[in-house]
Amino acid sequence: MSNEIKIALLAIVAIVLSIWGIKFIKGKNILTRSNLYYVEYEDALSIQTSSAVVIQGVSVGFVSGVKLLEGADKVLVTLDLNKDLQIPKGTRAEIFANGFMGTKNIRLHFPPVDQRQEMLKSGSYLIPGSVGFLGANIPQEELKQYMKIIQEGLKGVIDTLNSSLTDNNNPNSPVKKSLKNLELTLANLQSATAAADRMLASSSGNINGSLKNLNEITQSLASSKAKIGNIIDNADKFSGQLNQMDLKKTMTEVDQTIAGLKNTLGKADQALNSVGGLVTDMQAGKGTLGRLLKSDSLYNEISKFSNSADSLSKDLKKRPYRYIPLKGRKRVLRYDKQDAVKQ
Template sequence: MARKFSNEAKLGLLAIVTLTVLIWGYRFLKGKNLLDNSNTYYITYSDVGGLNTSAPVFINGFQVGSVTAVKLKPDDVEKINVTIEVDGEIELPKTTTAVLASSSIMGGKSILLEYGNADMQNGILENKSYIDGTTQGLLGSMVDVNEVDVYFDKLKNGFSGLIDTITQSSPNAEESIMQSIEEFQTTIKNLSGISNKINIMLAKSASNFDETLSNVASLSETLKNSNAKIAGIIDNLDVVTTDLKNAEISKTVGAAEGAITEVKTSLTTIQGTVKSAEEAIANINQLISKVENGDGSLSALINDKALYNNLESTSQNLDLLLQDFRLNPKRYVNVSVFGKKDKEYVVPEDDPAEKIKDSKN
């Protein structure tokens, strides 16, 4: 039992130490030190210029504390409450002023507590008291006001001595200085005239500039109203590219090559057919040439006029025979049952054979 209790005590002590270290480390990162006795003071500013927690608090360049909180004032959002903690051994008079200043050109902020020895007679600030706050510009943070006055005094005295030296060394120095001043004034007038001309040019160009701005605004409005169409075009391009990506182009090319091969085969067959047709036409031309030249039976049949006349005469005689058979059948077929005598054939008045004879005569 004693061993078990000892382990639990060790675990509890370790947990307490760990928690204490975590709390101390967290507050240390925020600018607080649990091991030091410190006093808390409150300051109100209208603009903190980017002041952060953990910013240093100085007295005559010596750090005596840090900023622990920066929050908006609950009842007035135009004011900001700043909480600082100062070493408890340092006593601040009631007339202390907290000056918010820039600690570097990079923009870091710090608080300067300003007071004098005479202020200590006005009473000491108690813990959690309010301090009056003021703000100092970047130039004021970098250079003291008294130092600026000294610099200007030295510059003025040096410039006056320089003018006196120039005047004493050259008898015409004063005249040269006055001439330089007049030339400088002339230069100022010329610059003024140039600025006036620039103003006139800008005034004349104002309408064109306004029109340009109007056109730009119209273009932007058109683009804004065409967002849906542009999006549709982009979607269509996406669909087309996707289809091209997914399309089996290799198979399509293979099929096209197969079709081209079949077309080539068909063209070869057609060429053979055309060649055969050309040979047949050549044979027909040869046959026609023989007929025209009188070679062969067909040529004799076509070119022999006597044969043509005989055929025509035979056709006419056959036609007459058929007509006569139709008009006088008894002349060719005579059947007598009782032994009657045949009638003598009489040539009809409109005998076709006579008409043919008359037409030939």
């Protein structure tokens, strides 16, 4: 056998085991044969698939499907029961709570033995029903005994209470004291209501007068409603005009400020244009400053003149007798010789 055939067989076995496992987890053993029965409930009471179906505490199947019928007025529950189980006609499928946790199962309740005349076939419908927690977990006979015990206990309590109320030989009983206090409280309440009634009766004139005055005030306000409305309208108009006046004044001042700013900017623009023209002329060599910037010979002459003036100024400070008073050429040369000898 090739490896491919072995892998295919292994895959088939794995798929079959997976399907069987899923069905088994849901409560259905595909290896056993079973019959299907149906029940229509008004309310399924949160019954779920895989919930157990029991008879006298013995599991005989499970719930294989819960479906809401069209129109949402009933719920169809499918029961998967053992193949060899005989279901007589008239069987009730009762939903009950299996414990305090609220897990719901279905219990099959067969009719009495003498009434089991016909057995239902697979696919038949059972009679729906439901029971409470006590009815499902406590037998009927025990429940009746518990109820009987409770009734006897309540009867004793009621008899004791009745004897306490009707026994005149025991005036200090707690029940009688409570009733006496209640009687005094009601009497005090009646007295207080009577006093309040008298007080209201004596003050009815003042209350009526106050209500009359209040009515007159409201009528005066109603008659003056139009005047009050005019006053409010005038106040509203005045406030609107005042706001408009302030707004107009503010806008006028803003306009004047903007106009002055425009004038200043215009003058500044003209001054900048003049400065720009002057700079342009200087760069072109026009005017004294322009020639000074563009002509090297003029700069050299001015530099020579400056140096000569500086030398003359220094010599004038050093030897003023050569110039004041002005001497002749020969005399100046003679002074120069004398100065040379001194050095």
